[in-house]
Amino acid sequence: xxASGGKNCCLLALAVSFAGIHAQAQIGDLSLADAQGKxxxxxxxxxxxxxVFLFVNSECPVSNGFCPVYEKLHRDFAGKGIGFFAVYCQTxxxxxxxxxxxxEYKILFPQLLDPKQALxxxxxxxxxxxxxxxxxxxxxLYQGRINDWYAPNGKRKAAPARxxxxxxxxxxxxxxxxxxxxAPGFGCPLPPAP
Amino acid sequence: MWxxxxxxxxxxxxxxxxxxxxxxxxxxxxPILWKHCVSCHxxxxxxxxxxxxxxxxxxxxxxLASVTAERSMPPWKPAANYGHFVGERRLxxxxxxxxxxxxxxxxxxxxxxxxxxxxxxxxGWQLGEPDLILQMPxxxxxxxxxxxxxxxxxxxxxxQQDADISHIELRPGNPKVVHHALVLLDRxxxxxxxxxxxxxxxxxxxxxxxxxxxxxxFWSPAKxxxxxxxxxxxxxxxxxxVILQIHYHPNGKDEEDRTQVGxxxxxxxxxxxxxxxxxxxxxxxxxxxxxDHQSRxxxxxxxxxxxxxxxxxxxxxxREMKTWVETPDGKxxxxxxxxxxxxxxxxxxxxxxxxxxxxxxxxxxxxTYDNSEDNPNNxxxxxxxITWGEGTKDEMHMCPVLVYPxxxxxxAALIRISFLQDGGLAGMxxxxxxxxxxxxxxxxxxxxxxxxxxxxxxFDKNKDGKFTAExxxxxxxxxRNKVKDFLQxxxxxxxx
Numbered sequence: 001x002x003a004s005g006g007k008n009c010c011l012l013a014l015a016v017s018f019a020g021i022h023a024q025a026q027i028g029d030l031s032l033a034d035a036q037g038k039x040x041x042x043x044x045x046x047x048x049x050x051x052v053f054l055f056v057n058s059e060c061p062v063s064n065g066f067c068p069v070y071e072k073l074h075r076d077f078a079g080k081g082i083g084f085f086a087v088y089c090q091t092x093x094x095x096x097x098x099x100x101x102x103x104e105y106k107i108l109f110p111q112l113l114d115p116k117q118a119l120x121x122x123x124x125x126x127x128x129x130x131x132x133x134x135x136x137x138x139x140x141l142y143q144g145r146i147n148d149w150y151a152p153n154g155k156r157k158a159a160p161a162r163x164x165x166x167x168x169x170x171x172x173x174x175x176x177x178x179x180x181x182x183a184p185g186f187g188c189p190l191p192p193a194p
Numbered sequence: 195m196w197x198x199x200x201x202x203x204x205x206x207x208x209x210x211x212x213x214x215x216x217x218x219x220x221x222x223x224x225p226i227l228w229k230h231c232v233s234c235h236x237x238x239x240x241x242x243x244x245x246x247x248x249x250x251x252x253x254x255x256x257x258l259a260s261v262t263a264e265r266s267m268p269p270w271k272p273a274a275n276y277g278h279f280v281g282e283r284r285l286x287x288x289x290x291x292x293x294x295x296x297x298x299x300x301x302x303x304x305x306x307x308x309x310x311x312x313x314x315x316x317x318g319w320q321l322g323e324p325d326l327i328l329q330m331p332x333x334x335x336x337x338x339x340x341x342x343x344x345x346x347x348x349x350x351x352x353x354q355q356d357a358d359i360s361h362i363e364l365r366p367g368n369p370k371v372v373h374h375a376l377v378l379l380d381r382x383x384x385x386x387x388x389x390x391x392x393x394x395x396x397x398x399x400x401x402x403x404x405x406x407x408x409x410x411x412f413w414s415p416a417k418x419x420x421x422x423x424x425x426x427x428x429x430x431x432x433x434x435x436v437i438l439q440i441h442y443h444p445n446g447k448d449e450e451d452r453t454q455v456g457x458x459x460x461x462x463x464x465x466x467x468x469x470x471x472x473x474x475x476x477x478x479x480x481x482x483x484x485x486d487h488q489s490r491x492x493x494x495x496x497x498x499x500x501x502x503x504x505x506x507x508x509x510x511x512x513r514e515m516k517t518w519v520e521t522p523d524g525k526x527x528x529x530x531x532x533x534x535x536x537x538x539x540x541x542x543x544x545x546x547x548x549x550x551x552x553x554x555x556x557x558x559x560x561x562t563y564d565n566s567e568d569n570p571n572n573x574x575x576x577x578x579x580i581t582w583g584e585g586t587k588d589e590m591h592m593c594p595v596l597v598y599p600x601x602x603x604x605x606a607a608l609i610r611i612s613f614l615q616d617g618g619l620a621g622m623x624x625x626x627x628x629x630x631x632x633x634x635x636x637x638x639x640x641x642x643x644x645x646x647x648x649x650x651x652x653f654d655k656n657k658d659g660k661f662t663a664e665x666x667x668x669x670x671x672x673x674r675n676k677v678k679d680f681l682q683x684x685x686x687x688x689x690x
Binding site for chain 1: 242243253254255256257260266338339341342443444445446447510536537538570571573575586
């Protein structure tokens, strides 16, 4: 049921992001529509201290399994200057299907459509679920897994022990440096870009 | 020319593409997916997406190539050529290479003239209408917020009379969340009294919290249902309660399940009853941080019998288990070898043919645990000492083997050996069995009472008149439990 594809791609991507940690590429002037048709200029995130992009895939059971965590993080941090977006990189998903997915999995923040994987490429995402947290200028602060429920080899623990994304958000809100800015994840690789 | 004709005849049917010819979905890939993947990966089944059509498969071509190359899909844990099982889901290297070539060359559909009609699936019960259908008394709501759930549902006394069962088929009410399930029997009424005290679907981690009196089967997705050979059955009585222990993997949203179990009785009375040889131990003590901790257990087979099925079982520290038989004439028979244990993909495996186990054969099972920080599934960070138990953070070493006696009269001997395995039913449940010996005695050991010269003679290895924890742990189970019971009572008596 659950698979561990795209490891090499991700190791590569991690290697790239480690190498480029001082010369971060920023999101820049990218605009994406959400499932309701509203356009978000995601390069301008000045309304929030930091913004979380949660890359999800409605067909990936690993990704879906984390939705309750998103609900909790949104509840805990939305009022503390943190913005939230879900990002769908599937190439053949209609806005209606995305809205239905959001309803079923209680995703209470904008669901962006990224069918050309433009945002995914800029922040070098290659699997779902993965979180990217950027500052108001679009610079990456945290990138990686939501927590350690799945080991990188795909084996799943009875329960997660470290909530990596939550820890990073706590540190951001407290104005501290992020202890672990990268944490390799496990999940479904992005569908091939169009 | 004859030579090339011969080669053409010998070439495997699947690999009908020459090295330069492009691999296509219609010609080579569809037959592989339909044979190995779509029993789960089709609409309405447990697989999260379908692989029935070209469109379904093509957009995941790289993914399919990568998961098949690393053999994480299809999920099949037993090592190749170590025991042979019914319904082995293992791709051949040729099939893996074809998928990889197909993905690399752009996942072509290919000519429609090679397209074959998609497979037809039996809807409903795979082996026809069951003789009796059991189901969860009412639907159960699974919260999307939960992590893994292991719940017990009791179906009280469903059999009107004593009977023999050939096989069962489990139909998950909701395949999206039912991950695997055990169908067990309890003749003691203990499960019922636990169920009566708890809310519907009471949670356990592993095992229903009692010593069960029998088992009807282990179900995991895509398991091939196998009737027992003619004349052989699993015996049930009208006093048996059926325990349905379901392991749910919540999927992020609220779901509901009401699972059914189809019961198929034997066509004729079963002269030979199948029973489980309970190969297991409670003697597990894994030091914190130890990477290669071994546990070795064995059982002497008391009568000629045949092995039908095997179910390796460990928790999250388990890395490898190998189980085999040594016959009295020194032959070695492989049973099962799991090289890369994954708690979430445990299973029960039916042997392709029943395996003859001569009397006085020894079944041996060796496992390796990884209690180091390198084990990403280690439930403790930093690692802690782990002992036997039914909880998430405990460990087990179990490898029950389903057998039937060659001579029906030997059934009792086969049942008895399972109870003797770990000090008998009483021993299994002895209060002290799960207490660490070192917690019962002072660090330097404990003086052996004067009135126990036998114990001293047999088990005081260094003849210093004291028992250390190591010396006590090395005793046979029955003696060890007696000694530990005594020490525990003594310790309890000392406390104010």
